[in-house]
Amino acid sequence: xIDRRTLxxxxxxxxxxxxxHLWAASNRQSIAAESADDLPPLVGKLSVYLGRxxxxxxDDIVAAIEKRNPELELSIRxxxxxxxxxxxxxxxxxxxxxxxxxxSIDASSLGAVAAEGVSRPVPAxxxxxxKPDFRYEAWAAISGRLRTVPYNPTRLDAAAxxxxxxxxxxxxxxxxxxxxxxxxxxFVTAMRVLEGEARTRQWLRGVKTQARSYAGELGVxxxxxxxxxxLGFANHYYTLRLKQGKPDANVDLALTRNDxxxxxxxxxxxxxxxxxxxxxxxxxLLTDEVQSYLAREAYExxxxxxxxxxxxxxxxxxxxSLDLTQLADLKPTLDLLRETRVL
Amino acid sequence: xxxxxxxxxxxxxxxxxxxxxxxxxxxHGELSPVDDLTAHIGDYENEVADMRxxxxxxxxxYAAGEAVADRVDALxxxxxxVEFHEAVETHAMPLYPSIWIALGxxxxxxxxxxxxxxxxxxxxxxxxxxxxGVGALKLAATQQDDEADTAETAxxxxxxxxxxxxxxxxxKDNLQSVVKTYREGDAESAQSLLHxxxxxxxxxxxxxxxxxxxxxxxxxxxxFNATLPLLMEKQASADDLAAEVEKMNAKLDRAQTLLDDAAxxxxxxx
Numbered sequence: 001x002i003d004r005r006t007l008x009x010x011x012x013x014x015x016x017x018x019x020x021h022l023w024a025a026s027n028r029q030s031i032a033a034e035s036a037d038d039l040p041p042l043v044g045k046l047s048v049y050l051g052r053x054x055x056x057x058x059d060d061i062v063a064a065i066e067k068r069n070p071e072l073e074l075s076i077r078x079x080x081x082x083x084x085x086x087x088x089x090x091x092x093x094x095x096x097x098x099x100x101x102x103x104s105i106d107a108s109s110l111g112a113v114a115a116e117g118v119s120r121p122v123p124a125x126x127x128x129x130x131k132p133d134f135r136y137e138a139w140a141a142i143s144g145r146l147r148t149v150p151y152n153p154t155r156l157d158a159a160a161x162x163x164x165x166x167x168x169x170x171x172x173x174x175x176x177x178x179x180x181x182x183x184x185x186x187f188v189t190a191m192r193v194l195e196g197e198a199r200t201r202q203w204l205r206g207v208k209t210q211a212r213s214y215a216g217e218l219g220v221x222x223x224x225x226x227x228x229x230x231l232g233f234a235n236h237y238y239t240l241r242l243k244q245g246k247p248d249a250n251v252d253l254a255l256t257r258n259d260x261x262x263x264x265x266x267x268x269x270x271x272x273x274x275x276x277x278x279x280x281x282x283x284x285l286l287t288d289e290v291q292s293y294l295a296r297e298a299y300e301x302x303x304x305x306x307x308x309x310x311x312x313x314x315x316x317x318x319x320x321s322l323d324l325t326q327l328a329d330l331k332p333t334l335d336l337l338r339e340t341r342v343l
Numbered sequence: 344x345x346x347x348x349x350x351x352x353x354x355x356x357x358x359x360x361x362x363x364x365x366x367x368x369x370x371h372g373e374l375s376p377v378d379d380l381t382a383h384i385g386d387y388e389n390e391v392a393d394m395r396x397x398x399x400x401x402x403x404x405y406a407a408g409e410a411v412a413d414r415v416d417a418l419x420x421x422x423x424x425v426e427f428h429e430a431v432e433t434h435a436m437p438l439y440p441s442i443w444i445a446l447g448x449x450x451x452x453x454x455x456x457x458x459x460x461x462x463x464x465x466x467x468x469x470x471x472x473x474x475x476g477v478g479a480l481k482l483a484a485t486q487q488d489d490e491a492d493t494a495e496t497a498x499x500x501x502x503x504x505x506x507x508x509x510x511x512x513x514x515k516d517n518l519q520s521v522v523k524t525y526r527e528g529d530a531e532s533a534q535s536l537l538h539x540x541x542x543x544x545x546x547x548x549x550x551x552x553x554x555x556x557x558x559x560x561x562x563x564x565x566x567f568n569a570t571l572p573l574l575m576e577k578q579a580s581a582d583d584l585a586a587e588v589e590k591m592n593a594k595l596d597r598a599q600t601l602l603d604d605a606a607x608x609x610x611x612x613x
Binding site for chain 1: 419423432436439440441442443444446447448450451546549550553554555556557558560561564565567568569609610611612613
């Protein structure tokens with residue numbers, strides 16, 4: 001049994017890097033995703049903290065892994081990612097460790113835990129099965145989601161859409177947004193980190209004069225398709241799902257470049273000890289089968305190379321260079337949204 | 344301490360209960376060992392009283408110059424073993440880190456020979472966290488009893504166990520609770536439960552629904568985020584609120600049909 005206090009004291013803080021340069025379906029320096037058929041069977045006890053996400057799909061994946069590995073004794077704790085991150089940090093501070101692995105919907109909660117020095121680096125042999133632009137030492141990216149600008153092509157030519165997110169405040173376009181939505185708040189947080197508070201405040205005030213608010217980002221995309229607004233700000237999958245159900249919906253995707261408007265956030269896994277079972281469980285999440293399932297059923301961007309992207313995803317994406325863990329610092333964003341009366 | 348600046352630890356007790364209820368079911372449907380809170384509240388109170396007594400004794404002896412580090416370690420072990428621990432972990436999760444934080448703070452203050460005031464500060468935080476946990480469990484017990492009644496009704500009608508209720512059923516039950524809570528005069532809690540139901544339940548199923556009937560999803564989003572909250576803000580009558588919920592129920596029934604279709608079409612992982 002691990003002496004957790006010794007572990008805690010001796011663990012070095014791990015550096016975290018955000019996505020670096022150009023996102024593309026690049027396979028450079030990568031090894032194709034493994035097949036579950038090639039993995040060792042999972043045998044023994046494993047405790048997983050599972051930050052909720054993607055409806056029940058994560059649960060479906062867990063159930064499928066369990067079914068495939070009948071000798072795996074899995075203990076799952078489910079809760080919002082931020083609550084689990086707080087729990088892990090608190091447990092670590094108290095000198096105990098109850099989880100082997102933390103699988104979270106967002107990178108910021110992973111970063112907050114990793115920053116406490118309680119995790120283990122992702123083994124290089126596993127990192128090789130992740131796309132190079134999304135390889136981090138401290139955590140393993142599993143699947144991504146992209147900020148986009150859904151627009152109505154019957155009201156707007158693609159060429160008229162700025163490729164700089166900050167420029168939207170200087171247009172007369174009718175814009176849909178969902179300020180109460182978590183994904184939108186992460187996007188504004190990214191803008192605050194990248195552009196500074198003053199510019200973000202100015203942007204919020206500028207866009208507010210031409211914006212219409214919706215409860216959720218599906219509502220934004222639907223409003224774009226109906227022509228209530230010219231364009232909006234939303235995660236990519238709402239548009240892809242809508243187009244899947246209604247191929248003739250009047251909505252297409254535009255992207256900004258190297259700024260918060262093209263942020264790629266990621267779900268991921270943190271290994272919390274040296275239990276090889278945890279590492280092998282992570283390998284299952286990066287298999288071709290699981291990655292394809294996430295892309296197929298949730299329209300998430302697979303992080304393993306060689307796995308087909310969700311149908312309709314823009315091919316050329318240029319996300320900003322950003323430490324995703326900084327997205328955890330939400331309070332100043334909420335303050336800003338309230339100060340500008342956007343919220 | 345680098346805590347996440349997310350609102351989750353600052354939510355109301357009511358919200359804690361929503362989260363706790365969601366966590367009451369362990370992996371793949373089996374019931375938590377602490378699935379009858381009402382029967383165990385007295386035990387939890389006794390355990391917390393014992394822990395408080397221990398903490399008081401430790402802090403007093405520390406102030407008198409005694410070495411108490413081993414006793415703090417023993418206190419942590421006690422916390423790990425008591426039934427109260429599992430109950431908080433399962434039914435009042437957002438409060439759970441607070442207890443660990445306070446225990447860790449107490450341990451650190453003692454290990455580093457902190458001033459008496461520092462140690463006493465962690466004593467107060469720990470005792471406060473423990474009693475907040477008891478309070479949360481008492482309220483969770485009430486909700487658990489309500490859910491048991493609902494489950495019994497459901498079992499007679501549909502043969503469904505409480506822990507296996509479809510999400511749509513949970514949403515409909517929560518909406519009934521929203522109306523009931525509002526009718527009892529607690530609009531704030533009703534709003535919290537409504538919002539939590541949207542975030543914790545509806546958002547989880549809208550992905551499949553979008554592909555099949557995006558207009559229905561938009562309509563329900565409007566109900567969750569505009570129609571019902573506005574009715575409550577305008578202090579509409581509980582009957583008016585109930586009438587809107589009835590309309591939502593019809594939409595949710597259609598959503599259930601669509602989800603059943605989606606389940607038939609969903610591919611397998613492996």
